[in-house]
Amino acid sequence: MAIRNLRYEGDEILSKRAREIEVIDDKIKExxxxxxxxxxxxxxxxxxxxxxxxxxRIIVIDLYEEGMQFVLINPVLVKAKGVQEVDEGCLSFPNKFGKVERPKEVVVEALDLDGKKVKLKAKDLLAQALCHEIDHLDGHVFVEIxxxxxxxxxxxxxEEE
Ligand SMILES: [Zn+2]
Structure with missing residues (x-):
């Protein structure tokens, strides 16, 4: 395992559409x-x-609660319901925060790391995180909304010191 370098605001990769993963091989697992x-x-x-x-098209999510860590391959938002206004930030925009509107509840379909189809019903913070990360795969970032x-x-x- 290794820490990867993050890409930050202004990096053009953040505005590109990510490609579907066709084979979940050892490289994808790593x-x-x-x-x-x-x-x-x-x-x-x-x-x-x-x-x-x-x-x-791969996302990882961890809400730091039991059973709330996910690796999703080729996630697709298939249903969205309701609205929540939430505070949001992003590791690619380390010093920026703002309010956005996200669906209150979502259903996401994806593959897990074994290539098995999973269907995730989520609300609140998990719904927000899923929407935020799936947006990244389509080249969108939270500051746009x-x-x-x-x-x-x-x-x-x-700079404060
Ligand atoms: Zn982000």
Missing amino acids: LAQDMIETMHKWDGVGLAGPQVGVLK VKPGTLETMKPKQ
Whole structure:
């Protein structure tokens, strides 16, 4: 396992559409492990392939609760219901936060790392995280949908000293 370098705001890979994964081989499994490790290092709740420079449709999510860690291959949002206004941030925009509207409940279909079809019914934070990460796979980032006037930029820590 290894920590991968994150891609940040301004990197053009973040605006590209990621490609479907056709074969879940050892390389993809290693990528998934590395993405989980990278997400944990930065205390993120989710990470998408393009954020570590891999233009493939893979996301990882960890809500740091029992049974709430996921690796999803080729995830597709098949249903969305309701609206929630939530605070959001992104590991690729480390100092930015803002309010966005996300569906309150979603259904996502994907493959797991064994290539098995999974159907995930999610609400609240998990629904938000799934939408955020699937957006990354389509080349979209949260600052595009942030509510006007709510985007906050925090100073990086080293500048405060
Ligand atoms: Zn993100």
